[in-house]
Amino acid sequence: MTFVLVLAFDTATPAVTVALHDGDRVLAESTTIDARRHGELLIPSVERVLREAGVRLHDVTAIVAGSGPGPYTGLRVGLMTAQALSSTMGAPAYGVCTLDALAYAGGLAEPFIVATDARRKEVFWARYADMRTRLSEPSVDRPEHVPGELPLFGAGARMYAEALGEGRLVVDAPDYPLAGALAALAAERLAAGTGTVDGVLTSPSPIYLRRPDAKVPGPPKKVTT
Structure with a gap:
């Protein structure tokens, strides 16, 4: 072995x-x-x-x-x-x-969605068939644009439970990947x-779904007299 x-x-x-x-x-x-x-x-x-x-x-x-x-x-x-x-x-x-790790930690055997906080009043999310099988590429959206009906969990799901539907939350599932x-x-x-x-197992390269919040400052404005 x-x-x-x-x-x-x-x-x-x-x-x-x-x-x-x-x-x-x-x-x-x-x-x-x-x-x-x-x-x-x-x-x-x-x-x-x-x-x-x-x-x-x-x-x-x-x-x-x-x-x-x-x-x-x-x-x-x-x-x-x-x-x-x-x-x-x-x-x-x-x-x-990271969403795969969160899904695995949830341990569910039926279809579900995981969502983490993406800031800017958005969530990172993906759909799963079970704890090991992701069905969609990771996405970033406002909570109201995340597909309905399936159970969901994660910090993003809990944060925006009202918009996503509180009845869909999996109560005992983790908020963060462990x-x-x-x-x-x-x-x-x-x-x-x-x-x-x-x-499913790649080189350690980041999954970016949008540009960083920080930006390079532009040139100073001209001051005229």
């Missing part, structure tokens, strides 16, 4: 979440909800998870980062960290859609040899 030790983390939402998975189970996990401190929290969280699991960083065989969609700055923290660790350690780095679920999903895909087929 091939030795597997997956280090997974996601910073595409306010949750800075890290986990270590050995191919069978989650060995350690840490999640902190703080939308403004991704850069400060990620590496200490990685160190804490490795310490709790009694594992050295160089024992890790695969690095997995949530690839979004998500706000530009937070998302880049996780993806750049995955690339840096991969270069340092020589372990391969992969990206998994790294334990991300690591377990990635370990499944690695074991199945799905590689990069249909983008």
Whole structure:
């Protein structure tokens, strides 16, 4: 049996979440909800998870980062960290859609929708057949434009429950993607040899659905007398 030790983390939402998975189970996990401190929290969280699991960083065989969609700055923290660790350690780095990790954490066996907060009064969302099977590409829309009827969950769904339909909310499902679920999903895909087929396990590249909020300042206005 091939030795597997997956280090997974996601910073595409306010949750800075890290986990270590050995191919069978989650060995350690840490999640902190703080939308403004991704850069400060990620590496200490990685160190804490490795310490709790009694594992050295160089024992890790695969690095997995949530690839979004998500706000530009937070998302880049996780993806750049995955690339840096991969270069340092020589372990391969992969990206998994953040919405897929959230869907997997929900554990549902029937069709549903997940939605995270996209700011600007919008949500990132996708439709699923079950916890492992995404049916649509990730999208960004105002809540009222998300298709109706199917059950839904995620922080975006809860935030805009009135517009989406409160009766559709899955009460016990998570609001944010959890790294334990991300690591377990990635370990499944690695074991199945799905590689990069249909983008289910790809290089750690960001999923951007719109331009960053920050913009390069334009030239100063001319002042005439």
